[in-house]
Amino acid sequence: MKIALIGYGKMGKAIEAIALQQGHEIVLRIDLDNAAEFTKENLSKADVAIEFTGPHSAVNNIRKCLEFGVPVVSGSTGWLAEWDAVAAYCKSVDGTLIYSSNFSxxxxxxxxxxxxxxxxxxxxxxxxxxxxxxxxxxxxxxxxxxxxxxxxxxxxxxxxxxxxxxxxxxxxxxxxxxxxxxxxxxxxxxxxxxxxxxxxxxxxxxAHNRTGFAGGAVKAAAYAVGKKGIYTMKQVLGLS
CATH class of the missing domain: 3.30.360.10 (Dihydrodipicolinate Reductase; domain 2)
Structure with missing residues (x-):
């Protein structure tokens, strides 16, 4: 699985470590210092994007992934006042979105x-x-x-x-x-x-460390590949 990391802070690095251990490939890493590289051409190299940023940038990041036709897994919090608009946009572009406040x-x-x-x-x-x-x-x-x-x-x-x-x-x-x-x-x-x-x-x-969150995010990313629609960790874990 080829993964784009949108947000490369502590959580992004923890996800990278787990993904590499499982044999996946990180094809794009986007953070504040290289935001200009968040383009359709670069994102098209990925099978899925994992987005962990902040409440002020998450909505735009998610919408860009959906616009560019790449499934997105988001763990950013603090933006859910705009959930209805993001969900509607996902449906309008026949996109794929998995959101959870916690992927552990x-x-x-x-x-x-x-x-x-x-x-x-x-x-x-x-x-x-x-x-x-x-x-x-x-x-x-x-x-x-x-x-x-x-x-x-x-x-x-x-x-x-x-x-x-x-x-x-x-x-x-x-x-x-x-x-x-x-x-x-x-x-x-x-x-x-x-x-x-x-x-x-x-x-x-x-939680004893970030490993549980990172492992769940990678599991969700694998679930998202090849699917259309909006999902939660309940579907990823088979709880519903």
């Missing part, structure tokens, strides 16, 4: 556990639910995309919670509070906590 296999299993637990807890209003996420200090968005995904799953299952907030001062009973901490060198820890006067129930996912 363990996190995606954690997502399934989170949904199931929330389904159970809907019937027990004495338990209040909150989230805590810890990332390294270079993490640009807060809360993290993974925390938002967890929160949205809970909101879909627990009717007494209507919106998430990252502001403790603004917390109301219908709010699902997300506490964001930035501590080096933490690659990512997510807590889902149900608390009552009697006891607490907590599930935790802790």
């Amino acid at each position: 296999i363990g996190v995606n299993l954690f997502f399934e556990l989170n949904k199931y637990l929330a389904t159970l807890m809907e019937n027990y209003p004495d338990y209040d639910v909150s989230l805590k996420e810890i990332h390294h200090t270079q993490k640009k968005d807060a809360p993290s995309g993974t925390a938002i995904s967890l929160a949205e799953q809970i909101l879909a299952m627990i009717g007494r919670k209507r919106e998430w907030t990252n502001d403790m001062a603004a917390k109301e009973p219908h709010h699902l509070n997300i506490v964001s901490e930035r501590i080096d060198p933490a690659p990512g820890t997510h807590h889902v906590i149900y608390s009552s006067a009697i006891d607490d129930i907590e599930i935790i996912h802790t």
Whole structure:
């Protein structure tokens, strides 16, 4: 598989290492210092693009990959307010897009556990639910995309919670509070906590390094090749 890396920071380099170990080829590396090389001619050498950049550049990067006819796997977070427009564009050009807030296999299993637990807890209003996420200090968005995904799953299952907030001062009973901490060198820890006067129930996912995220992104890239449409890690991992 020939891969274009759109974004060559720590995550891009981790993806490169995993891809090369698996026998894949990196045919293009795009970062801030060579953005002019992000052309149709250069991207056409790739079977798939893996995009890990920032919230301000992700939408344009994804659209360019789709415009140039190359399947794109994106793990950038902080841009989902524009998801509907990007999804519509993908469909309009008969493109291929796989998006996930987190490509780690363990996190995606954690997502399934989170949904199931929330389904159970809907019937027990004495338990209040909150989230805590810890990332390294270079993490640009807060809360993290993974925390938002967890929160949205809970909101879909627990009717007494209507919106998430990252502001403790603004917390109301219908709010699902997300506490964001930035501590080096933490690659990512997510807590889902149900608390009552009697006891607490907590599930935790802790990443030890970036290898899980990188391996999942490469797995998603292999899944995208030869397909058309919009997919998630649920399809990639056979969870749906």
